[in-house]
Amino acid sequence: MEKTWNNKAWFLVLPVLLLVAFSAVIPLMTVVNYSVQDTFGNNQFFWAGTDWFVEILTSPRFWDALWRNLIFSGVILAIEVPLGILIALNMPKHGIGVPVCLVLMALPLLIPWNVVGTIWQVFGRVDIGLLGYFLNSLGISYNYTQNPAHAWATVIVMDVWHWTSLVVLLCYAGLVSIPDAYYQAARIDGASRWSVFRYIQLPKMKRVLLIAVLLRFMDSFMIYTEPFVVTGGGPGNSTTFLSIDLVKMAIGQFDLGPAAAMSIIYFLIILLLSWVFYTVMTQSDAEQK
Amino acid sequence: MTNNSSGSRFGFLIPVIYIVFLLLPIYWLVNMSFKTNSEILGQLTLWPTNPTLRNYTVIFTDPAWYNGYINSIIYVVMNTVISVLVALPAAYAFSRYRFLGDKHLFFWLLTNRMAPPAVFALPFFQLYSAFGLIDTHIAVAIAHCLFNVPLAVWILEGFMSGVPKEIDETAYIDGYSFPRFFVKIFMPLIASGIGVAAFFCFMFSWVELLIARTLTTTDAKPIAATMTRTVSASGMDWGVLAAAGVLTIIPGALVIYFVRNYIAKGFALGRV
Amino acid sequence: MSFSWMAWTLPTAIFFITIFALIAALGVWEYFSPGGGPRVGILRFETTRGDRLFVSLLGSAFIHLAWLGLGGPSLWWALALSVVYAIGVFRFV
Numbered sequence A: 001m002e003k004t005w006n007n008k009a010w011f012l013v014l015p016v017l018l019l020v021a022f023s024a025v026i027p028l029m030t031v032v033n034y035s036v037q038d039t040f041g042n043n044q045f046f047w048a049g050t051d052w053f054v055e056i057l058t059s060p061r062f063w064d065a066l067w068r069n070l071i072f073s074g075v076i077l078a079i080e081v082p083l084g085i086l087i088a089l090n091m092p093k094h095g096i097g098v099p100v101c102l103v104l105m106a107l108p109l110l111i112p113w114n115v116v117g118t119i120w121q122v123f124g125r126v127d128i129g130l131l132g133y134f135l136n137s138l139g140i141s142y143n144y145t146q147n148p149a150h151a152w153a154t155v156i157v158m159d160v161w162h163w164t165s166l167v168v169l170l171c172y173a174g175l176v177s178i179p180d181a182y183y184q185a186a187r188i189d190g191a192s193r194w195s196v197f198r199y200i201q202l203p204k205m206k207r208v209l210l211i212a213v214l215l216r217f218m219d220s221f222m223i224y225t226e227p228f229v230v231t232g233g234g235p236g237n238s239t240t241f242l243s244i245d246l247v248k249m250a251i252g253q254f255d256l257g258p259a260a261a262m263s264i265i266y267f268l269i270i271l272l273l274s275w276v277f278y279t280v281m282t283q284s285d286a287e288q289k
Numbered sequence B: 001m002t003n004n005s006s007g008s009r010f011g012f013l014i015p016v017i018y019i020v021f022l023l024l025p026i027y028w029l030v031n032m033s034f035k036t037n038s039e040i041l042g043q044l045t046l047w048p049t050n051p052t053l054r055n056y057t058v059i060f061t062d063p064a065w066y067n068g069y070i071n072s073i074i075y076v077v078m079n080t081v082i083s084v085l086v087a088l089p090a091a092y093a094f095s096r097y098r099f100l101g102d103k104h105l106f107f108w109l110l111t112n113r114m115a116p117p118a119v120f121a122l123p124f125f126q127l128y129s130a131f132g133l134i135d136t137h138i139a140v141a142i143a144h145c146l147f148n149v150p151l152a153v154w155i156l157e158g159f160m161s162g163v164p165k166e167i168d169e170t171a172y173i174d175g176y177s178f179p180r181f182f183v184k185i186f187m188p189l190i191a192s193g194i195g196v197a198a199f200f201c202f203m204f205s206w207v208e209l210l211i212a213r214t215l216t217t218t219d220a221k222p223i224a225a226t227m228t229r230t231v232s233a234s235g236m237d238w239g240v241l242a243a244a245g246v247l248t249i250i251p252g253a254l255v256i257y258f259v260r261n262y263i264a265k266g267f268a269l270g271r272v
Numbered sequence C: 001m002s003f004s005w006m007a008w009t010l011p012t013a014i015f016f017i018t019i020f021a022l023i024a025a026l027g028v029w030e031y032f033s034p035g036g037g038p039r040v041g042i043l044r045f046e047t048t049r050g051d052r053l054f055v056s057l058l059g060s061a062f063i064h065l066a067w068l069g070l071g072g073p074s075l076w077w078a079l080a081l082s083v084v085y086a087i088g089v090f091r092f093v
Helices: A009-035 A051-057 A060-089 A097-110 A113-124 A130-137 A148-176 A180-188 A193-221 A225-230 A242-252 A256-288 B013-033 B037-041 B054-061 B063-096 B102-114 B117-130 B137-161 B165-173 B178-189 B191-207 B210-215 B223-233 B238-271 C010-032 C049-069 C075-092
Strands: A037-039 A045-047
Touching: A009 A037, A009 A256, A009 B063, A009 B102, A009 B117, A009 B137, A009 C010, A037 A256, A051 A256, A051 C049, A060 A148, A060 A193, A060 A242, A060 A256, A060 B013, A097 A148, A097 B013, A097 B191, A097 B238, A113 A130, A113 A148, A113 A225, A113 B013, A113 B223, A113 B238, A130 B013, A148 A193, A148 A225, A148 B013, A180 A193, A193 A256, A193 B102, A225 A242, A242 A256, A242 B117, A256 B102, A256 B117, A256 C049, B013 B238, B037 B238, B054 B063, B054 B238, B063 B102, B063 B137, B063 B178, B063 B191, B063 B223, B063 B238, B102 B137, B102 C049, B117 B137, B117 B210, B137 B191, B137 B210, B165 B178, B178 B191, B191 B238, B210 B223, B223 B238, C010 C049, C049 C075
Parallel strands: none
Antiparallel strands: A037 A045
């Protein structure tokens, strides 16, 4: 759609701008201020320069958490996006099945995150959980509180359980907006199932897929509550992701300076990755038009 | 689509298996909420052998528990209303006009959606203390706008771009003022979009815990925080924990049930 | 209402004033010659000068972090490197 150039549109955006600036810019400035100072409480601050940044950047603890988090996000995207598309393609298109599917699938999305953690904590337990009990009776000595690999598997399955529905719902919204005429034309041309997907459904889903991939990436990169409830970051540090590490530092140890420095590094990484994602996908969008 | 476009005859099995996978852990929670603690910790049973309502009675008779639900619902509803109201004009501006710095503003809004709450938890506490807003519902509602407003703008912009511009122009020629056109003509056209945006705002505000917990102490404490506190205090009362968990699922389930027609309608509109 | 909790220092204040000044300057530039001078540079997609400023600032932030992480000498060198980088971005991207 051709848009008109009109700077008065700023007035329409102003409420959003003020509201978000209040909640985003002031805290961000505060974090920057804290990151270069040391404090012993009582709003007494001492200049520390770049010491905290050096400390964080040279600590193996930070790099481990970063890699762990990147691998986690990669695995999550690799499972949830294809699975979400597959499920959306096979959803019923009309009849009673549609609302039933939508309501049931959206259910995990509306469970508070710590409850999701609680559900899986209980479900996976060997003594009182169905999953843990079942796996152990199959002869697999599954125990997510002892074995790092099992803890990882549990956290990943939990995230797939929790968030795949978001991808499904968004893809489904994209799919249903395709007019029947497209499918009829494809049928007349004798198009294969794959080419219908590749040339009709996938392009139409592009915009919603952009939203889904961005949302899933960002959320998995700042995941905190669910793994914290299930594993508490352990066993050892094996499921300590960036946010868990950060909260440990900021609230657990009250190291404001290092925590603020880590926040900034964390935020910059997210900013960079999101910008890359956003640019790549909007560019491919523009090329298609 | 008159026939199943996916082509395969057993395609319907995929969503069915997926839904079973979704419901199993939830079933387990519901199952536990009707058991006594001795049964939970004793033999593994697939359904409660002597069902009890004790766990729910505990929650409904203790103000510390049920106030948590009321608090959560108050700030979530406030947040949803604020987010959608401010996002509507902004999304209209983004979908219809080009203006100074529009693309960067849009990206900047999205970066706030991406910012990890852990980064903001501490300065938020200081910020809202300075304004004397700690432990109020409005504080949590405004704090959650940080990620909900950008999302609402993004979703609404998508829906609004689907409405042809000719409709705006015709309305202006017919002598409609902008506010009247927006409320009388434009909003009904994107009603489904508003429904979807409200759904997402409700959802993300309802499930967020870190910020909500940081900004509240007693009067506005959300249910999710009440759960963590009570569990650590009284050891592991699995039954009450499960019952509280089940009760947090219910408001969400109700919301989905109400917006499902909106969503379906939105799909129908998109096909025109 | 007091803002002492924000713990302002002169260097951070200068930092934020610089950033806001850059954004304001860009706004003025954009106002007098709208469009943002879009072109396709070495990254092979279209950028406007706003994008170029963003890439410069973000890249500078990472240059500084790398400098600190690798234990380089005075941070002023990192700043000089960032300026060179920013000029490169505005010239070629």
